[in-house]
Amino acid sequence: MEKLSEVIPIVYEGGELSLLDQRVLPFQETWIKCHDARETAQAIKDMVVRGAPAIGVTAAYGACMEIAKSVGRGQGVEGAKAGIEVLLSSRPTAYNLFYAVNRVLSASRAAAEAGRDPALAAELEAKRIDEENKQAAIDMGKVGASLINDGDVVMTICNTGALAVGYLGTALGVIKTAWREGKKIHVVALETRPWLQGSRLTVYELQKEGIPFTLIVDGASAIAIQRKGVRSVFVGADRIVEDGSTANKIGTFSLSVISKYFGIPFYVVAPLSTVQLGAKEIKVEERSPDEVTYIRGVPISTAGSNVYNPVFDVTPPENITAIITEKGIAWPPYEKSLKSLKSA
Numbered sequence: 294m295e296k297l298s299e300v301i302p303i304v305y306e307g308g309e310l311s312l313l314d315q316r317v318l319p320f321q322e323t324w325i326k327c328h329d330a331r332e333t334a335q336a337i338k339d340m341v342v343r344g345a346p347a348i349g350v351t352a353a354y355g356a357c358m359e360i361a362k363s364v365g366r367g368q369g370v371e372g373a374k375a376g377i378e379v380l381l382s383s384r385p386t387a388y389n390l391f392y393a394v395n396r397v398l399s400a401s402r403a404a405a406e407a408g409r410d411p412a413l414a415a416e417l418e419a420k421r422i423d424e425e426n427k428q429a430a431i432d433m434g435k436v437g438a439s440l441i442n443d444g445d446v447v448m449t450i451c452n453t454g455a456l457a458v459g460y461l462g463t464a465l466g467v468i469k470t471a472w473r474e475g476k477k478i479h480v481v482a483l484e485t486r487p488w489l490q491g492s493r494l495t496v497y498e499l500q501k502e503g504i505p506f507t508l509i510v511d512g513a514s515a516i517a518i519q520r521k522g523v524r525s526v527f528v529g530a531d532r533i534v535e536d537g538s539t540a541n542k543i544g545t546f547s548l549s550v551i552s553k554y555f556g557i558p559f560y561v562v563a564p565l566s567t568v569q570l571g572a573k574e575i576k577v578e579e580r581s582p583d584e585v586t587y588i589r590g591v592p593i594s595t596a597g598s599n600v601y602n603p604v605f606d607v608t609p610p611e612n613i614t615a616i617i618t619e620k621g622i623a624w625p626p627y628e629k630s631l632k633s634l635k636s637a
């Protein structure tokens with residue numbers, strides 16, 4: 294077995310889902326338990342678990358617990374629909390959420406039609422998604438690590454590690470893999486306002502792995518590229534559409550513009566379950582103004598400030614050097630390369 298990241302944030306056992314509470318990391322390691330779709334949806338909405346692939350796996354288990362309960366009540370798969378709708382409305386941008394829940398639903402409906410146990414089929418499908426997700430992380434890591442040289446300084450935003458995926462990571466998974474291959478690298482991590490996924494979670498994972506890093510505020514990315522020898526930028530994705538346009542953590546688009554200005558490669562790393570072929574538009578999640586005006590209950594702005602809090606932005610394909618997936622690297626034009634990787 295390959296060495297996997299030691300942070301395992303999603304554990305499903307005996308019909309119960311345990312989630313490592315990412316709101317309080319790295320200061321506390323506490324777990325939240327979920328038993329149905331509504332509890333799971335609340336955990337996703339509240340950021341107990343976050344990161345598109347991790348949201349997908351969590352939601353798959355949420356859907357399978359809901360189906361099991363509904364089947365137990367004698368209401369079949371369709372009796373789970375209301376709870377599953379709540380799950381689907383928990384976070385609108387992460388495509389893995391829709392991908393995973395729809396797979397679990399289809400598998401359980403197909404089982405019911407064939408006279409098999411729909412609850413068991415839902416559970417097996419959720420576990421399959423979890424396994425595929427893990428394998429995709431390992432494969433993306435290997436594919437992407439080939440783009441990192443010994444001695445490179447690489448930059449990343451948000452947290453795209455095991456906490457965001459379930460295993461290893463996407464962009465951070467590539468960085469960890471390069472490190473495990475023996476490349477002496479240095480990571481520049483953006484703190485990632487307002488949830489501080491960079492300063493709390495990425496730093497936590499980098500420290501566990503022993504990878505040297507420098508933490509910066511988001512506004513320092515240009516000067517850090519200019520003065521700290523950054524060679525390339527690796528980011529994750531919440532949703533990638535047909536032409537390669539990529540929704541990711543707010544600040545990713547600015548980082549792509551800055552990378553282009555300095556002429557350094559800007560790589561997106563994502564499993565193919567994040568790619569929505571046939572889609573053009575991306576709904577960008579907006580969250581509470583309180584996330585901007587308060588930090589852990591302490592006000593940092595005047596009362597009543599007018600706030601715009603989009604938590605993702607969309608990077609256009611012309612700013613993306615390549616998209617790294619578990620099946621290989623997609624180069625522009627992405628309409629063609631993503632389609633052929635998806636069908637490989």
Ligand code: MRU
Pocket residue numbers: 343344345346450451452453454457458462463464490528529530531541542543604
């Ligand atoms: O709001 P979050 O923390 O869920 O946002 C996470 C990101 O933007 C990640 O970069 C993305 O989900 C890819 S992570 C593997």
